Amino acid sequence: MKKIIFTYLLSLFVFQVYGQSLWRADVKPVEEKGYYNIELDQHIIAKSVASHLSDLRIYNSKNKEISYFLRAVSPVQEVSRFESYSLKQNIEKDSLNIVIVDNTKLDDISRFYIFIRSADVNKYASVRGSNDLSQWYIVKQKTHIYNLEHKADNNEDALLLDIPQGNYKHYEIMIENDQNSPLKILRVGNYASSNIYGQFSEINLGRFIAKDSINKKTYISFPDLQDTYKINRLEISVQSDAHYLRHVLLSDTINKKSLKFDLSSKTDNSFIVDYFPLGKHTFIAIENNNNLPLDIVSIKVYGLNRYLCAYLEKGEKYYLEVGMRYKSSPDYDIDHFKNDIPVDLPIVKTENLSQINMPVAVPERQPSLIEKPLFYGWLLF
Template identity: 25%
Template structure:
């Protein structure tokens, strides 16, 4: 009876171990060229994203030893995005006054740390004001930091848009004086004075293969269709209108998430990538969660206004890199192309502080299609998790039956 139990266990374990983690279950591979040290950095090529799963969970690094054994090397996937740190400065408002030209607020900063940003919150709505910011160390001599800085608020049943953040070159003063060009009390309710430091990531430009603009008079929208050279992770768009007048247009940006063949034509299904406002007061840069796609559609809501002439559109995304640790001699390959692969879990993700700061970047070889053995041309029985759970339930029932039988005999 014990022999029967051991045979069942051995069968299940062998089945599970042979069903997962095999290079042959992936579609493509690229050789790692120049493996010498323990730690290596690999930059994922733009052309590779089209064959990766959307969540990038199907990347594996396998090594083939001299004895033809397969080993797996752990890695960490990094997206080289911006890192922002904000340090708030303590302050107090020591003076509030107004004249015929506007309202004035004087702030005393408790530390002499540099600042480069102010967040303002006014009780008034629907405003369009010019601001002036000055700095002083003794309140006798004032120096202009920014002049004719415009802030805007538009709030109605259709729109809720506010631009009230001041950004300026880093400055270090004991006192700051803000002038708001308003004839009525702006009702300043909240202020934060801070130093914002941005460590810029590595943005890559994506070439646009096709672009077409259409004016939809029924919906009062400008619809811009974009097709990129490759399917890539998009996280940034910059739209530059060619307009000499003020404008304010809500914008929604969509990406193709799926497609269906209907007859002889493909029907594309769109999801929202990001949204915002195209306006003459901003930089018209739109950031989004990194999403792999090849086709985009931009909707500019013109309402009853003249459509904008779009001068240019830039599409970008953050570079992705792998940090891998290799400890055994072998010929290593980056394998990918398995839509149902789960996110791997490696110990090195918990010990990032142990990773060296200086790591050599190695190159990847050309993409190679992984040949499938004839014996494994059909999908493994346990590639589907339902089959795995089924065999586990059967195992439990068999073991339970054996145990019950042994107890009954005793």
């Protein structure tokens, strides 16, 4: 009896230790000192528990914290002059813009840079080619077109439109938006020599399971996911010879977030989402109504490439930690010099991501009034 009471009372007063999730990754050493863009793997981003990745820290081999700032997207490097194409036509009507690019030199073209007056709207583009302005051929079907991070000035947005390489004498670019007014297209052209890093990295979803329910919906889940990723782009491939238009709900039951969009045979079914959490508790619900369920061929998701910019010493060993819920974002001097540091810096990758269990002591529990007499009574045995 004494031993039982002692064990019980001891469990009330001793410190209890719990594991707190913390992840660590090594930063590959650099051969020259200077500023670098440290690429954040999508697995590292998934381990972050704070908004805006404020729980990231970098340390050197002496465990001293190293200052950094977060680059929003992948760096963009422009190493030559911008060359504008001559526009034979620039029509603005309702939510539609139509421009015809003159390629009389018959240059091989695989990319257009389109500068517009800044506008916060969803944009879609399609491209046709012609050699005589009479017979037109499809070059690129209707697709989302995205803003690049850099701007020519504070009032302009730069759009990047990739197309299959060709050398039509004329290209017709049709841009639609989701408002009732057109965009203001300022110029269309290309860079004589440019290098743009990919803005998105694909995330491996593993398999997905699609189940048709009696409530006329198809539910899609991702049972193989171990982490909850923060996705920025979603692509759903549908096999269907007939036209279709289905309402879709993307929902995460843990974070209580949802997003509605439409699957349509008229678009490429590619969607930009704002760091939407996608994991085991995320599902996609497709409203079929009285139609046959769609044949979903593939689902792809992408995360926005993120980089930390930091000054690294030659041969020094650095590591990155993520997962601790800091009360606030770090405050570094380097934040005041973001615009002075080039974006086209060498890129350094991380490796050896692993989990570290950090012990956390729980304060001693004070005995209640009922428990105190028991304790004193035991001392008298």
